[in-house]
Amino acid sequence: MSCRRVRDWLHRDVESLDETQRLILEDHLAACERCRGDRHRLRLLRRAATALPVAPAGSREYGRAVARALLEDSGRPVPAPPRRWFGPAVALAAVALAGVAGVVLTRGGRFRAPPAEPPAEPIAARAPADHLLGPPAASPSPPSPSPSASPPSPTPSPSPSPSNAIADAPGAPDIIERGALIDRARRLTAGAAVPADTVLRAAEPTRARLASFRVEIAASSELRWVPAERMVVLSRGTLDIDAGADGPARLVTEHFEVEIEDAAVTVDPAAVRVARGVVQIVDRSHRPLARVAAGTAWRPSPAPGKSTHRPSGAAAASGAAAASSAAAASSATPPASELLARARSQLAAGDATGAQRSAQSVLALAPSDSDEAEARMFLAEVAHASGALDLAVERYLAIAARFGALPAGESALYAAARIELRRSRASAARALLTRYLARYPAGRYADDARRELATLP
């Protein structure tokens, strides 16, 4: 009998063969040593493969993979028909998600927005408000790396006006400096001109120079640039604008407009956060709504045109107001354990904004070491899930350095090594894995770390 006839049955269990097949196979195996050996090897392989460990349904690994995939998608250009201008308010959930990616990814850029509410540390409380109300010297100095380092301004700000803006519009080129914008089906990358009066979508975190100011655009954000009015119309997503003193910029959303001169702000349809200087917020009929200073945020109320609980109005958010607002917020804050549980479920559900906010709320409570370590792990995971890998590694390593005696410290060090492995940075991965093994020779990931070290070139 031919070996060929039985080769398709060799890997199968006898029980899965019908009676005829089984008899033919048994007859053949009794006479053919090679097929007996092959049958043994193939069954060995099958049993080895089916014995590989797989996490049970509902495991945290699966929730994490789902959450990361959903987050990854939030930063992807969607090949859909153009959205209606000023999309519906229900899109705010997606916008908020894109917003956190933008805030995380623009960290280390020209300026950094203050954290989402509640702020862990109100920036305005650290500097007298009168230092923040005016612009700095006439020349547009480079923006400071952090809001708290903003130079104090000796003179009051001239009130910005749209007519001024048109007259002052310089002939500076409008170009993409980093990232990519999608103009219908066209992908515009670094060095390309930013087309005017066209709906553009950020394919990835993108930086552009428009007239004399810079914008950082979170992935998936949609905007239109109107150079004649030095105006950016934001319909979706998050935008950071850093404008100098040589002419105001206007940022228009569905419900409000922000007039920006010598200031840096982060704007999404749900909030305005000021990182430097002072901005004026008006409604779509140009009625003043608020003046908002560095370190504070303003949010439109559900009824458009009214600001919410954040510092606003002519008082322009003094440090005391910000502090009292933070205190009021903290008095209603749930305990750390509840916030951590909330962050956990939010992260598993892909709600990075919520997870980040919950983790920051924990940090604002002066938590225990273990709670703080866990909260910081959530912040690192949010950065990781958002694709901000440098930031994620930085956060993991900070946790490992500070909480090395806790389980979170061990996990953080290994997580940092895994990121370096995944992005093929062999030397960094080797250094971190070696450090992990030196510190935790019998640790939870020691076997994995040894195996991964062995596979590195």
Next chain:
Amino acid sequence: MSLRNPLELLVLASSVDDPAARPSAPAADQIEACRRGDRAALEAVFRAHAEPLARLLTRIVGPSVDAEDLLQDTFAAAIPAFRRFRGEASVKTWLHRIAINVAHQHLRRPRHRREVALSDPETVARDAEPTSGPELRELTQRLYRHLGALDAAKRIAFVLYAIEEYTVDEIAVLTGASRAATKSRIFWARRALLRRMRRDPQLAEGERR
């Protein structure tokens, strides 16, 4: 290292694929919500299929790869593709196709084609994946080293056939290949694999019944 009675070790460690634990098919409105990009619906469908997909990916790529990463890639690919999902296949089949594509791309990356000399027991032992014991780990690693010598498409077809026990027609659907191509891949994969395995003295035990 002794490999006495590896089969018994494997039998003890084998996981049972419980049909009752398989995910139920999502309702039509849930699929429609997934097409619209509804996050809650996507999450529910992905979570329901996560375990079988992770198992499939693990069995294809082997013990030295983090299946969570591949699972994430599978879901990330499925989200935009859901808009084009016409319902001609079940969601399970459709997700398995995506996972197989992800695994295929992964296996085609150059670093996964690196061969390790099997005569170097120290290398194999260092590279072992913890499962339930050192002998089992070494054996599993050794078997996947042999499997790793196959071309990605042949390897996938063979794993689906010999380990997952799909039929040739099912594999053709899952891999998007013709029936003839699928049969050919399985044939050549088995031939190449067995040639390698026959030369491995560690796998010679148990030939005589």
